Amino acid sequence: MSNVDIQIKNVHKVFQSDSGDVIALKDINLEIKDGQFVCLLGPSGCGKSTLLNAIAGFSLPSTGEIVVNGKKVTEPGPDRGMVFQEYALFPWMSVADNITFGLRIKKEDPTKIKNKLDELLKMLKLTEFANRYPKDLSGGMRQRVAIARVLALDSPIMLMDEPFGALDALTRRSLQDELLKVWSEYKKTIIFVTHSIEEAIYLADRIVVMSYRPGTVKKDIMVDMPRLRNPTSPEFNALKKELSGLVMAEQMRFEDAHMGVTTGD
Amino acid sequence: MAKKRDFISSIKGIWVPLIAVGIWELLVRVGFINPQVLPAPSAVLIRWWQYIIPMEAHDPATSSYFVWLFSGEFFGDMWASFHRVLIGCLIGTGLALPLGLLMGASTKVYDYFNPLVQVLRPIPPIAYIPLSILWFGLGNPPAVFLISLGAFFPVLMNTIVGVRSVDNIYIRAARNMGANPFVMFTQIILPAATPFILSGIRIGIGTGFICMIVAEMIAVNSGLGYRILEAREYFWSDKIIAGMFSIGILGLAIDMVVDRLNNYLLRWHRGLE
Numbered sequence: 433m434s435n436v437d438i439q440i441k442n443v444h445k446v447f448q449s450d451s452g453d454v455i456a457l458k459d460i461n462l463e464i465k466d467g468q469f470v471c472l473l474g475p476s477g478c479g480k481s482t483l484l485n486a487i488a489g490f491s492l493p494s495t496g497e498i499v500v501n502g503k504k505v506t507e508p509g510p511d512r513g514m515v516f517q518e519y520a521l522f523p524w525m526s527v528a529d530n531i532t533f534g535l536r537i538k539k540e541d542p543t544k545i546k547n548k549l550d551e552l553l554k555m556l557k558l559t560e561f562a563n564r565y566p567k568d569l570s571g572g573m574r575q576r577v578a579i580a581r582v583l584a585l586d587s588p589i590m591l592m593d594e595p596f597g598a599l600d601a602l603t604r605r606s607l608q609d610e611l612l613k614v615w616s617e618y619k620k621t622i623i624f625v626t627h628s629i630e631e632a633i634y635l636a637d638r639i640v641v642m643s644y645r646p647g648t649v650k651k652d653i654m655v656d657m658p659r660l661r662n663p664t665s666p667e668f669n670a671l672k673k674e675l676s677g678l679v680m681a682e683q684m685r686f687e688d689a690h691m692g693v694t695t696g697d
Numbered sequence: 698m699a700k701k702r703d704f705i706s707s708i709k710g711i712w713v714p715l716i717a718v719g720i721w722e723l724l725v726r727v728g729f730i731n732p733q734v735l736p737a738p739s740a741v742l743i744r745w746w747q748y749i750i751p752m753e754a755h756d757p758a759t760s761s762y763f764v765w766l767f768s769g770e771f772f773g774d775m776w777a778s779f780h781r782v783l784i785g786c787l788i789g790t791g792l793a794l795p796l797g798l799l800m801g802a803s804t805k806v807y808d809y810f811n812p813l814v815q816v817l818r819p820i821p822p823i824a825y826i827p828l829s830i831l832w833f834g835l836g837n838p839p840a841v842f843l844i845s846l847g848a849f850f851p852v853l854m855n856t857i858v859g860v861r862s863v864d865n866i867y868i869r870a871a872r873n874m875g876a877n878p879f880v881m882f883t884q885i886i887l888p889a890a891t892p893f894i895l896s897g898i899r900i901g902i903g904t905g906f907i908c909m910i911v912a913e914m915i916a917v918n919s920g921l922g923y924r925i926l927e928a929r930e931y932f933w934s935d936k937i938i939a940g941m942f943s944i945g946i947l948g949l950a951i952d953m954v955v956d957r958l959n960n961y962l963l964r965w966h967r968g969l970e
Contacts, residue, residue, distance in 0.1 A: 488873060490869060490872075490873075507872075508869070508872045508873045509873075509875060510873070510874050510875040512873070513873065513874070514869075514870070514873045516866060516869075516870065518866055520866045520867060520869065520870040521870075522867060522870070522871075522885065522888070522889075523965050523966065523967070524888040524889070524891070524965045524966075525888075525965075533871075533874055533884075534874040534875060537874070537875060537876055537877075537880045537884070538875065565964070565965040566965075567965065567966070567967040581874070585874060585875075
């Protein structure tokens with residue numbers, strides 16, 4: 433277990449658009465400790481995905497910096513594996529080839545790759561699908577493959593951009609449990625973007641609530657209920673009520689800003 | 698269930714051509730149409746058969762039975778035409794593919810080559826006939842040149858579009874996992890662009906096929922295109938029609954093989970979804 437932490441220092445992000453500049457992120461300061469499960473929570477347009485992309489290195493901050501394990505983020509890299517909402521599996525590769533992609537391009541030893549593959553297939557209950565193509569899999573299965581693909585990289589950090597957003601409620605719950613298992617087994621630091629309050633409470637050690645434009649940290653809450661959490665328990669619901677108030681206030685601001693305007697977000 | 702339905706469909710599909718051929722035969726037989734203009738289907742069939750069978754009797758001293766069996770004009774022409782299309786399309790695709798990949802991947806290369814491509818592309822390959830004969834004389838070289846030209850532009854254009862329309866999410870995922878530019882190109886962009894590239898190749902073969910027939914009518918003295926033009930000189934309209942159907946069969950066979958190849962290479966693809 434390595435001692436990796438993520439420091440987000442004075443991060444601002446401005447997007448230029450036809451209707452003027454949009455401040456997507458403003459004054460973001462966060463320190464995320466090794467092994468922490470952090471959920472970024474907020475309505476559409478609050479900059480949570482923007483922040484995640486900045487940590488991933490896909491889109492760097494306009495000012496300020498993000499330091500991962502003492503090193504400033506300047507580009508994407510396998511130390512920060514990303515799981516996308518759209519799965520982003522390579523459709524021309526079998527499940528096994530998708531999972532081992534990161535290892536194969538690093539020219540790892542074939543036996544090591546094989547062992548890692550078998551371990552991950554077993555862990556995520558994918559063994560019998562190893563030779564299938566992604567088109568043959570359901571959404572839930574595809575997202576398992578995407579998680580396995582990132583785990584294969586052995587990156588200490590997993591970035592997850594609304595990974596379960598497109599799944600039905602039951603599949604979603606079972607994947608959440610799967611993810612918690614993976615997280616405790618592999619001791620990853622996870623930054624998980626979601627707009628589901630319940631999902632955030634169910635999963636996270638820490639919930640960072642973000643505000644709608646400009647995206648700032650509105651509230652930073654530690655959740656110390658024991659896992660697996662019971663969504664019907666009084667504490668769960670008390671926290672849910674508190675967070676609903678915060679998030680819905682931002683949702684209202686989002687809706688006001690988009691009155692009569694359809695948004696692609 | 699599906700099998701039965703397929704069978705019924707194909708039975709239905711037989712009636713229309715059968716009736717058409719019947720009417721055609723009848724019209725010629727009663728003298729409504731001059732057989733010189735449009736010979737009866739029965740005459741075409743007989744002529745076709747003569748075109749297919751060996752011209753000389755089998756002589757075990759000079760050739761094996763198998764070789765003799767395929768020594769008719771038909772097989773010689775089929776092979777000559779197929780051979781030309783194959784070589785022409787291989788050359789055309791072989792040149793278009795690397796250029797298309799470069800033009801699709803690099804805006805710099807695209808900017809350099811695009812004006813030239815846009816000027817040359819609208820010129821039909823057939824318009825190159827005088828120049829190709831001037832450059833290459835008669836025989837196979839001008840024919841192959843025209844066929845490769847016919848295949849070149851469809852493959853080029855589709856490859857450029859294919860590379861350009863690779864979904865950004867794959868690029869992001871691959872970068873995230875540490876792919877260098879070489880890996881990105883060979884393992885992500887190229888396979889992601891194959892559906893476009895293959896449909897370009899298919900169109901290219903179609904154009905190459907047309908060019909093959911035209912080139913054979915002008916530059917060479919073998920092949921299906923040459924044969925039907927030769928038949929016209931003797932007023933063998935039955936042989937012209939037999940030759941045309943032979944061309945159709947060759948085209949269909951090539952298309953079926955390409956279709957098989959497509960399905961194999963795109964077995965991961967979810968089709969139109």
